[in-house]
Amino acid sequence: MASTMTTKDGKPFDRSALEGLMRRRLFYTPAFDIYGGVSGLYDYGPPGCALTNNIVDIWRKHFVLKENMLEVDCTMLTPYEVLKTSGHVDKFADWMCKDPKTGEIFRADHLVEEVLEARLRGDKEARGQKVEEKEDDPKKKKKKVKTIAVVKLDDGVAQEYEEVLAKIDNYNGEELGGLMKKYDIRNPANNGELEPPVAFNLMFQTTIGPSANAPGYLRPETAQGQFLNFAKLLEFNQQSMPFASASIGKSFRNEISPRAGLLRVREFLMAEIEHFVDPEGGKKHPRFDEVKDVELELLNREVQLAGKTQVETTKIGKAVETGLVDNETLGYFLARIQLFLLRIGVDKKKIRFRQHMANEMAHYAADCWDAELLTSYGWIECVGCADRSAYDLTVHMKKTGAPLMVREPRKEPLKIEEWQIDVEKKKFGPKFKKDGKTVEAAIEALSQELREKLSLDLEKEGKIVIDVPGVGDGKVEVPKELITIEKRTRVENTREYTPNVIEPSFGIGRIVYALCEHIYWTREKDEARGVLSFPPTVAPTKVLIVPLSSHTDFKPFVRTLGDKLQDIGVSSRVDDSGASIGKRYSRNDELGTPLGITIDFQSVKDNTFTLRERDSTDQVRASLDEICKAISNLVNGTEQWADISARLPKFEGQEVD
Structure with missing residues (x-):
């Protein structure tokens, strides 16, 4: 639902201005534009690629490295059987309705x-x-x-x-x-009546190989490849639990009516985590204490079902303790998701976590929350975090027979008293002939409660009667000479279990766009020029090198600065056009470049340079080594501009429109 948006400096937000800037400066552009474009498909230009890569790099450091996750890169082409087993073929759908007169489709x-x-x-x-x-x-x-x-x-x-x-x-x-x-509710264009909604499967179907006998799909998520490789990942992890896998890659969804620019597209970059955890013990997380005091804005399902949208500011520790969030591991990742979003520059006041309601949540999920970011399009889901229970591993194991489970030695042997059944196989076959295996399978499937009851029947009646569908009239009599039912003690030294999965799933493209809305603003003196206040860590280009003029004396310094910045792993670009210093900085403020180095005639004399900060336009002056050290610290996040301006000499002047 739409909500009033303001820029970081409190002005009314102008979406058309931001989207115009992003297309004009080639953050993104409609794919196949010269052919008229295709709805829901976009290409990223140089700044868009750099911004996305920087966010993904921080994501890897924040999650994969911090949590010692096992990263995999799985194929995008997926056989039909895999997605049939996972439920996507039958259930991965949205509801669409059609105008029968015009053929127009609506979600x-x-x-x-x-x-x-x-x-x-x-x-x-x-x-x-x-x-x-x-x-x-x-x-x-x-x-x-x-x-x-x-x-x-x-x-x-x-x-x-x-x-x-x-x-x-x-x-x-x-x-x-x-x-x-x-x-x-009718077709807004012509007031025509619409047909009732029908389900539309969102997956792109294809065939694998030339014979067309092997149907497949472009994957709608990166998760299935991680589940199918579980046993190999467990072995790689030396059978140690819990552990997490991670995957970053493209996914595809054939959206019914793509809209809202980058927020609803048909091809998009995802970053997904599958955290495999032992279901016993309440799904505790060993590092939960580190995040228990993180406050989140929570919108629970009861509030939504009451027709309201009020959030409650709650410490994640309390949310887990009261059962609002199902378990510690789920809560841990909700807190870590917020910390990641804040780290890349998302506005804290525009983050909320919304709990899924009954019809939204998958039938197998224990709990699910979406991290939603406020944009000019309303609250947009950018990260989903679900407890998928043991569903995925269970269905794939049942379908293929692959051992997608954990086997681990017990600390102490477990003694189990149970009713066990033995059949006299030499007599069993001749008695039941072709139905022998069916009858035996029915016996093996008997519950402990029923086995106990049948043991009394066997002792009293000398036979048992069991239900075996498809054999005779569905009732089969087994005499005592063919079967023994006894209570025995069994010792287990090894425990087998199917892990549960906590899955944080990030839509990188949506995060990129929402971040751009959150950090976009205009200066009082020049509202026609936008500013993108990316943190230095995620900015597409970190430094703009600006020679005062095209004077030949400046050229060696341009080369030296560029080489020095490359050596410390900092991206830079040069603007040596004939425009004024102010205009050159202004057009790079649109690209979100946080820092600028000016080379002037003083630089030629004493090898000092000015360093400009984008948001404040304040400048300091220092030696090449001091400037590079300051830039490195700002880009790595170890210092803020306030620290730099406090220790380096302030410089006045030289930014002229």
Whole structure:
């Protein structure tokens, strides 16, 4: 649902200005643009690639290195059987509805959301309240709901709309169809009636090999490859539990109606973690104490089901203790997710964690929370964190017979008293002939409770009667000369179990875009020029080298500075155009370049340079070694600009428009 957005300096946020900047400066561009483009597909340019790579690099350090995770890179092509077993073939779908006259397709939940939001905005305008318009996606062929009917809603209807919007993710196809009928939701373009919602599978189907006999899909997530390699990863990890695997790579979803620019695309970069944990012992995490005091903004499912969206600021330790968050390992990753988002520059006031409601959550999940970031498009899911229980390993093990489980020695032998059954195989075969294996399998499947009861029948009646579907009338009599049922003690020295999985899943493209909205602003003196205040750690280019003019005396210093920065692993670019120093810095502020070095005639005399900081435009002057040391510390995050400006001499002047 849309929400009012402001820039970091408190001004109204202008989405069209930011998206125009990002396309003009080639952060991203529509794919196949000269052919008219394809909805939901984008190419990243140099600054977009660098920004994405820097965020992924920090992600690796924050998670893979910090947690000693095992990183894998699995194939994107996935056989049909794998995704049939995982449930994606049958269940990985969204609800779509069609205009039978025009053939236009809508995603049902988005259409309901947009129409109700438009009506609420019209109601507010009719009442003289301030209204924020939702802009159209400039690359979308069909216009979204934009015309607002300035009409007051009946008493209670506005509240009803708000409650529906708070629960929009919880409705299934039939319920969405009911909402469309109840609120008379039609095609916004022509007021035409729409067909009821139907499920549309989001996977891209293909064939593997030339015969077309091996159907497959482009993967919709990176998780399945990690599950299928579990046994090998466990062996690589010397059979030690718990452990986590991680994977970074492209995934594909055939979105019904891509919109919202980079936020809903058909090909996207994911970073996923599968943390395998012993289900016994409450899924504790050994480092939970390190994060227990981290405060999160939590929106729980009960609040949403009440039609509200109020968050509660809660320490993750308390959330786990009260059972709001299911277990320590899930809570640990929620806290670590927030710390990662803050580390790359996301605005803390624009982060919340929303708990999945019943219809959203997979049937096998114990709990699931989304890290949502506030954007001009509303609250957008950027990270999902789910307790997937043992579902994935279990279904793949059942399908293939592969031992996707943990076997570990017990600290102390476990003595188990149980009812055991022995059959007299030499007599069993001749008695039941072709049904022998079926009957024997039915006997093996008997529960302990039923075995105890049958032991009494065997002793009293000299036979037992069991249910065996498909054999005779479904009832089979087994005499005592063919079977023995006794209570015995069995000693187990080894424990076998299927791990549960906690899965944090990051949509890198969404995080990139939301971050850009959070750190975008304009200067008072030049509102036509935007500034992207990337932290130095994630900025696409760290340093701009600016010679005062094209004078030949400056050229050796440009080369020396570039080489020195390369040696310390810092990216830089040179702007030696004829524009003023101020304009050169201004256009690189749009690229988010945090630091700038000016080479002037004083540099030629004494080998000192000015270092400019993007946001404050403050400058200091020092030797080449001091400047490079300061840059290295800023880029590595070991110092802030306040530290640099406090210890290096301040420099006034020289930034002229």
